[in-house]
Amino acid sequence: MGKELFYYFVYPGFLFIAITGGILSWYDRKITAWLQFRKGPPFLQPFYDFLKLLLVKETILPAKGSKMTFLLAPVLSVTGAMLAGILIMVPATGIDTGFTGDIIVIFYLLTIPSLTYIIGALASGNPLAAVGASREMKLIISYELTFLLAVAAVIMKAGLSISMLDIIALQQDGAFIGSISGILLFVVIILTMQAKLGMVPFDMAEAETEITHGSFIEYSGSAYALIKLTKYIMLFILPVFLCILLLGGFRLDGIHILWSVLKVLGIVLLLTIIRNTNPRVKIAQAMRFFFIWMNLIAIIAIVLILFGF
């Protein structure tokens, strides 16, 4: 019992994921600063931001709107992200829980943060938040099918196994990325992650310059701190999920630590560079992009897998 609690709350669970996510968020901002020839924030900046919001600032509730839903939405988003994170990290660090089919549960849990953003935004009663929520909804509709196709392709590649441990074990001699279909899937999943994380080409739901933080416009204080925490968590667990699906796992023992860290840093670097070199697209363009091009690539990858490439 004590060991399980340690797994879930300390390592590789809650605390580990939250702290690593914060560090990755600093890394993302620092790389952004370097790309713009700036110096960037200090190392502990994400933690200062989080603690300031949590401890110091006042939380304002919307006068018109559902207060309970407004406050519960961030709590649910952290819970969803954290459950997904634990389900991803536990098999990644080689702990066998005997849970087959976890990949499907993770797929659903990863959708919860976006859904709760929508619920919270609509509960706040702010018109700009409503615009943000409607955009977020359209974005979910467009990327979720692509993500499902990509995950299904990986499952097919793994010989129809729906357990994370099996997928990791299968890649011990040669990761899935070392094939044509693997590379296509990598491209698809990276761009889907960009949309899931709400990063720049697909950040229309919280576009600062047009709808001033969109879905999050009404959040302040501790409620916003929880949303920040969700963002840190997502920034860590999605790259780890990608590592497990295509790059041969995320092991944290011996020399493997170095490779695992490099893999995650590399993926986040790629995400950051995409985010800094692209303009924000319109929601219709994003939908077309995912519906036509990304789905096409994912289907091509599936066909290639059927022929054994």
Next chain:
Amino acid sequence: MGFKEFCFKKSLWLFHFGGASCNNCDIEILACLTPRFDVERFGMQLVGSIRHADVLLVNGSINQKDKVRLLELYRQAPKPILVVAIGACGCTGGIFAESNVFAGPVDKIIPVDAYVPGCPPKPEAIIAGIVKLLNKKPAKQKTA
């Protein structure tokens, strides 16, 4: 300095309110965020919603119409919030002080924590003002 205050001072998020400004101060504020001066080094960030703001930067002369909006913004901001008046217009009224729509310098409308004079103040002066603000003892009623 307590732990809470330390975190607060390490992560100030800025919200920019331009009154009836001649737009020169706005440009100097933007210059603080550019690679040359980069206030993100101190953890400062420009945010788009007053709900996320810790510092309210006010520049330009405040006329009758701005006054209503400025009061509303101050009321909507989550406390504690610091207010910085930027430019001669924000501090005293500057060249607009005798205009018939002028509604008073910023400190007649809302409490101000720091003044950065100049027409327009250089980015260096704005950063110096921010540093003074960081070293200042917090006022009692400011902590939530």
